[in-house]
Amino acid sequence: MAILVTGGAGYIGSVTVERLRAKGEQVVVLDDLKRGHPAALAGDIPVYRGNIGDRELVARIAREHDLESCIHFAALIEVGESVKDPAKYFENNVGHGISFLGALVQLGMHRIVFSSTAATYGDPEQIPITEQSRKSPKNPYGWSKLFMEQVLDSYDTAYGLKFVALRYFNAAGATDKCGEDHRPESHLIPNVLSAALGLQQAIRVFGNNYPTPDGTPIRDYIHVADLADAHILALDHLRRGGSSDFLNLGTGRGYSVLEVIQCAREITGKEIPIQMEPPRAGDPARLVADPSKAKAVLGWEPRMSDLPSIVRSAWKWRLRHQQGYTAE
Ligand SMILES: NC(=O)c1ccc[n+]([C@@H]2O[C@H](COP(=O)([O-])OP(=O)(O)OC[C@H]3O[C@@H](n4cnc5c(N)ncnc54)[C@H](O)[C@@H]3O)[C@@H](O)[C@H]2O)c1
Numbered sequence: 001m002a003i004l005v006t007g008g009a010g011y012i013g014s015v016t017v018e019r020l021r022a023k024g025e026q027v028v029v030l031d032d033l034k035r036g037h038p039a040a041l042a043g044d045i046p047v048y049r050g051n052i053g054d055r056e057l058v059a060r061i062a063r064e065h066d067l068e069s070c071i072h073f074a075a076l077i078e079v080g081e082s083v084k085d086p087a088k089y090f091e092n093n094v095g096h097g098i099s100f101l102g103a104l105v106q107l108g109m110h111r112i113v114f115s116s117t118a119a120t121y122g123d124p125e126q127i128p129i130t131e132q133s134r135k136s137p138k139n140p141y142g143w144s145k146l147f148m149e150q151v152l153d154s155y156d157t158a159y160g161l162k163f164v165a166l167r168y169f170n171a172a173g174a175t176d177k178c179g180e181d182h183r184p185e186s187h188l189i190p191n192v193l194s195a196a197l198g199l200q201q202a203i204r205v206f207g208n209n210y211p212t213p214d215g216t217p218i219r220d221y222i223h224v225a226d227l228a229d230a231h232i233l234a235l236d237h238l239r240r241g242g243s244s245d246f247l248n249l250g251t252g253r254g255y256s257v258l259e260v261i262q263c264a265r266e267i268t269g270k271e272i273p274i275q276m277e278p279p280r281a282g283d284p285a286r287l288v289a290d291p292s293k294a295k296a297v298l299g300w301e302p303r304m305s306d307l308p309s310i311v312r313s314a315w316k317w318r319l320r321h322q323q324g325y326t327a328e
Pocket of ligand 1: 006007008009010011012013030031032033034035036037050051052053072073074075076077092096115116117118167168169170171172182
């Protein structure tokens with residue numbers, strides 16, 4: 001029986017596929033490849049190139065493979081782009097997402113692990129953020145994920161579709177095979193490494209007057225392999241008949257932008273110049289998870305998520321893929 005992984009050619013999806021296969025699981029990928037990279041996937045993995053909202057295609061995949069569960073990564077993920085073009089985000093993440101869930105329900109699927117995000121919380125009232133914290137997204141991307149969480153909750157009640165919605169904080173790092181190559185890239189660590197490689201002149205730092213010790217925003221970085229393992233544990237939880245849930249995935253420890261840059265300077269041995277920019281609208285000072293619920297429910301423990309391990313793994317991958325996947 002196979003696991004359907006949507007967005008499996010993307011950053012977190014490809015690492016999860018890699019780790020599922022290492023555990024002997026059968027995997028089928030559905031990805032439109034608009035932002036994903038076929039080179040991130042082993043050549044013998046069945047990949048269907050298409051849209052999650054194409055119900056005919058989902059039904060065909062189900063006919064050709066014996067699907068037992070789904071991990072649903074496919075979404076557009078750029079906060080800034082979602083502010084400029086909310087229709088694109090609502091149509092893709094929610095519109096196509098709902099068609100996709102409808103197709104799964106019609107096929108009698110009972111288990112799904114969903115990629116949600118810390119962006120559902122918005123600017124938090126308290127740190128660390130628990131699953132009970134107020135949900136108040138600050139951009140269409142965050143709303144699209146919160147809305148999908150609500151749809152899942154309703155489908156569980158009505159149709160028995162059991163789910164685990166995983167609210168990731170900042171995914172980072174790489175495995176030997178798979179790394180981060182978003183286009184456009186808005187995430188800090190790959191951009192810091194581009195500056196280290198001289199591919200961009202400097203790393204832009206947005207604001208240094210936040211109420212944090214060095215004035216730059218603090219985020220909770222989680223190694224992509226630790227994230228991937230949490231999906232596998234979430235699937236096992238559902239296979240054991242566990243109930244639907246919402247879980248934070250973070251470490252509970254945050255690092256400032258300047259701490260990340262300093263760590264990258266030490267690991268790469270490069271100077272990495274900084275260019276100060278005004279703060280970005282809606283960027284909270286601090287986003288740090290309380291991950292205790294995921295630890296209790298799944299028995300999950302991040303193992304590779306200390307900052308030096310994250311940056312070292314990302315640097316190692318980047319040295320072998322300086323221009324990302326397509327230049328191979
Ligand atoms: N990267 C992070 O730090 C982070 C943090 C929180 C949540 N998330 C969530 O994790 C998931 C994966 O993120 P990522 O960083 O791997 O992104 P990514 O862009 O690398 O991967 C997403 C993949 O989904 C595909 N896709 C998008 N819309 C599709 C559609 N309608 N039909 C078929 N395929 C489609 C893209 O082509 C891409 O391959 C997303 O749902 C994202 O919202 C990511």
